[in-house]
Amino acid sequence: MVEFEVKTRERDDLRDITALVQQAVSTVCLQDGVCTVFIPHTTAGVTIVENADPSVAKDMLFILDRMVPWDDPNYTHTEGNSAAHVKCSLMGCSLSIPVRGGQLVLGTWQGVYLCEFDGPRTRRVQVQVINA
Amino acid sequence: MVEFEVKTRERDDLRDITALVQQAVSTVCLQDGVCTVFIPHTTAGVTIVENADPSVAKDMLFILDRMVPWDDPNYTHTEGNSAAHVKCSLMGCSLSIPVRGGQLVLGTWQGVYLCEFDGPRTRRVQVQVINA
């Protein structure tokens, strides 16, 4: 298992970690199998987003914030970050990506992104690979 | 593969199953690998939520219900539980968690929760572990 850290820059932030995940797969010399990316936090998740146009990530954060507004008098959690917990569960904290010939089998426009919903912070990412 | 049951208490309910999933991993003596938690239902899912303050789970159910209201004259499914199906897909029915030294590699505040959206019922949970 390989672990690395990512610094986020704002309360809501999407950080492209594709190269770091690929590096983890290369480090353990996995040729064919599955790579599991796991985020050990409750207000940060992981998803796959188009990596060509940064406006996709921007719109995604806008839409998630409209779906799950940060402030609401009905929220009871005293830390005030209930919205972050829900957005994290909507994106998910684990992702399984096939690996073939040592490479993540991602589509042309796919990038793996850490999703920050209560930053800025330093987040950990765990990568576990399994041989087929 | 290990299977266990969980009884839910209300229509919408989050039940902490972390100890039961860890017990399944221990039963099969997995040391290093990945644990897949799978819910074989269409109106119950699985997610990871903060396990320290119960108000997080409460707010999560409130927010999901606001996003996907139970009643809507546009719903066509005659069983009347369309909202439960959507909430289930939003959370997901499978989760992959790395295992190291026989332990689930969860973050400090992470708990694995069965998500009930059309209860109360008895739900099944399947745990499959794969060696690294």
Place this chain on the structure above:
Amino acid sequence: MVEFEVKTRERDDLRDITALVQQAVSTVCLQDGVCTVFIPHTTAGVTIVENADPSVAKDMLFILDRMVPWDDPNYTHTEGNSAAHVKCSLMGCSLSIPVRGGQLVLGTWQGVYLCEFDGPRTRRVQVQVINA
């Protein structure tokens, strides 16, 4: 790893791919393990939905469209399909399903569905299986 294609019919479409995923598992003769279904696109995902009543899929697409409207003057992505990207991340692009005795361990009402959010198109599905 097995790859197959699916043609979608509308902008938003859910296509039952359960039989094709099961066929992929049978092709590689996996008896016990985990099957990872991965969609290499950024506007199509994968989820598990009830396969008995087609109205469930219909209501799901209606609810997702209400949550994430296609048009909004605040969207900045010039391709105009920001909603599709978000709906794709909400459903997810990977799914891990346990396999036992050569069969996907699905619940009675569970079907695996490709989720199209920017169709109609021809989509690829990748299936990777790992022995327990």
